[in-house]
Amino acid sequence: MVLIKNPQKQNPNIQAAQQRRTEGKRSTTEQTGTENKDPTRDKGHSVPTVLVPEKWAGGNVDCGGKSQSPINIVTRKTVKDERLTPIEFKNYQQTFKNSLTNNGHSVKVNIPITSTISGGDLSTTYKAVQFHLHWGKDGGPGSEHTIDGEQYPMELHIVHMKSSYADLTTALRDPNGVAVLGFFYEVILLNSFLYVASKNVSFSLPSISLAQLIPPEQKLTSYYRYRGSLTTPPCSESVVWTVFETPIPLSMDQLNICINLLLQMKAFSTVQFYDGTSMVNNFRPVQPLNGRLVYRSAGATLWVSSALLAAALTTALGLDGVIVIDRLSRKKKKKKKKAPQFKARRQRRMQIS
Numbered sequence: 001m002v003l004i005k006n007p008q009k010q011n012p013n014i015q016a017a018q019q020r021r022t023e024g025k026r027s028t029t030e031q032t033g034t035e036n037k038d039p040t041r042d043k044g045h046s047v048p049t050v051l052v053p054e055k056w057a058g059g060n061v062d063c064g065g066k067s068q069s070p071i072n073i074v075t076r077k078t079v080k081d082e083r084l085t086p087i088e089f090k091n092y093q094q095t096f097k098n099s100l101t102n103n104g105h106s107v108k109v110n111i112p113i114t115s116t117i118s119g120g121d122l123s124t125t126y127k128a129v130q131f132h133l134h135w136g137k138d139g140g141p142g143s144e145h146t147i148d149g150e151q152y153p154m155e156l157h158i159v160h161m162k163s164s165y166a167d168l169t170t171a172l173r174d175p176n177g178v179a180v181l182g183f184f185y186e187v188i189l190l191n192s193f194l195y196v197a198s199k200n201v202s203f204s205l206p207s208i209s210l211a212q213l214i215p216p217e218q219k220l221t222s223y224y225r226y227r228g229s230l231t232t233p234p235c236s237e238s239v240v241w242t243v244f245e246t247p248i249p250l251s252m253d254q255l256n257i258c259i260n261l262l263l264q265m266k267a268f269s270t271v272q273f274y275d276g277t278s279m280v281n282n283f284r285p286v287q288p289l290n291g292r293l294v295y296r297s298a299g300a301t302l303w304v305s306s307a308l309l310a311a312a313l314t315t316a317l318g319l320d321g322v323i324v325i326d327r328l329s330r331k332k333k334k335k336k337k338k339a340p341q342f343k344a345r346r347q348r349r350m351q352i353s
Contacts, residue, residue, distance in 0.1 A: 063235035068287035069228030070144035073243065073294055078224060084297035086221050087120035087181075087242065095207040108132035115210050117160055117179065120297070121225070122240065126160035126179040128210060129168055133157075134231075134283040143184055144231050144283045145243050152247050154185040155283070157231075158210065172236040175227075179240045183214060184247035220244060221299025226292055231284045245296075 096113045108130050115128040135154045136142025143155035158181045161171035171177035214220065222245045229237040 060233040060235055062229065062237055063233060065229065065235065065237050066288075066290040067228055067237045067292060068235060069231050069239065069241060070146075070284060070286050071226065071228065071289055071292075071294070072146045072149060072286045073224050073226075075148055075296070078294045078296040080298060081121070081225070081295040082298055083121040084223070084225055084295060084299075085120055086217070086297075086299065087122070087223075088118045089115075089211070089217050090118070091115040092211040092217075093209050095209045097207050109208075111210070116163060117181070120223075120242065122179060123176055125163045127163045129159045129161055131156060131158045131210070131213070136281055136283070142281065142283055144286075145182055145184075146286055147184075147245065152184040152186060156183040156185060156213065157181070158183075158213075172230075172234075172238045175238055176240055177238045178230075178236075179242065181214075182241065182243040184244070186247045215248065221297060222246065223297050223299070224294055225297070226294045228287075228292075 091113065092115050094113050094115065096111065098109050098112060101108055101110075109132070110130045111128045113128075116125050117128075118125040133154060133156055134142060134144050136151075140153065141151035143152040145155065159168075160179045160181070161168050162174065162177050165171040165174070165177060168178070211217075224241075224243045224245065226241050226243075227237075228239050228241045229235045230239060
């Protein structure tokens with residue numbers, strides 16, 4: 001994430017850092033501001049500074065903590081926990097209207113209704129607050145969490161807080177006050193990012209429901225659980241993380257269409273950070289486990305069909321920019337033939353159902 005103030009005047013070092021960001025690399029520019037309230041400004045100077053993940057701990061104490069997120073989940077080291085039963089989703093089907101908003105480090109949607117999760121060894125009921133996305137550049141690696149070192153193009157986070165709290169700020173004071181669900185996407189292109197290119201710009205969405213963003217509840221039985229933090233400042237270590245194991249894939253046809261459109265339109269590169277540079281690679285590097293255990297559920301492996309993703313995302317976001325089609329499912333009906341499998345990045349298996 002890049003934060004910047006007074007963009008009219010920049011020194012050469014900051015301009016160089018911005019150029020490196022545009023190339024999809026994280027800047028290593030020193031961040032000298034240490035005040036929590038204004039981490040973008042050097043003390044006693046008017047020149048803004050660049051805040052990069054590696055330097056967050058300088059202005060946010062929790063960002064240097066021992067229970068930070070995201071992490072690399074090493075599957076062979078996870079501990080099976082029979083208490084991690086299927087999560088219960090309530091009111092996830094209810095539709096609501098809201099806006100897609102660029103908050104300066106991601107694109108998020110606030111949730112104005114009461115949708116909750118419980119069960120799955122969660123200590124209480126949690127209500128949904130917002131969802132947002134993390135992505136790479138031109139379909140490259142962009143997820144925050146990784147599985148056995150594999151990073152996916154995009155990760156969806158649905159943020160919840162304990163139902164007993166009135167706001168997220170209060171919930172973050174509780175060590176178990178926040179619960180976040182993480183889902184991996186293989187390839188996705190949202191042209192609506194074009195409309196929220198600058199910070200604080202919103203784009204109205206038609207009615208959506210959380211259930212339309214994710215697979216059916218009965219298929220959400222395979223996941224990992226650990227205690228961690230927010231992945232952006234203030235990096236509060238108050239999060240119960242649930243990361244679903246299997247990425248939601250697109251078919252070969254859909255993948256090719258996305259790649260071609262990315263090359264032509266570069267939609268992701270049009271969204272901007274605070275300083276106006278392209279909002280790509282908006283993910284935090286994986287953090288050390290520091291002795292924490294990662295637990296796995298007893299559920300079966302989750303495989304999600306490309307046809308389901310196409311229908312779910314197109315309906316959910318209601319955007320012409322979700323470049324997916326159901327061509328594959330129609331071919332299956334006509335030819336009664338299975339879709340071909342394809343290899344994911346770093347040789348990870350994917351099954352197209």
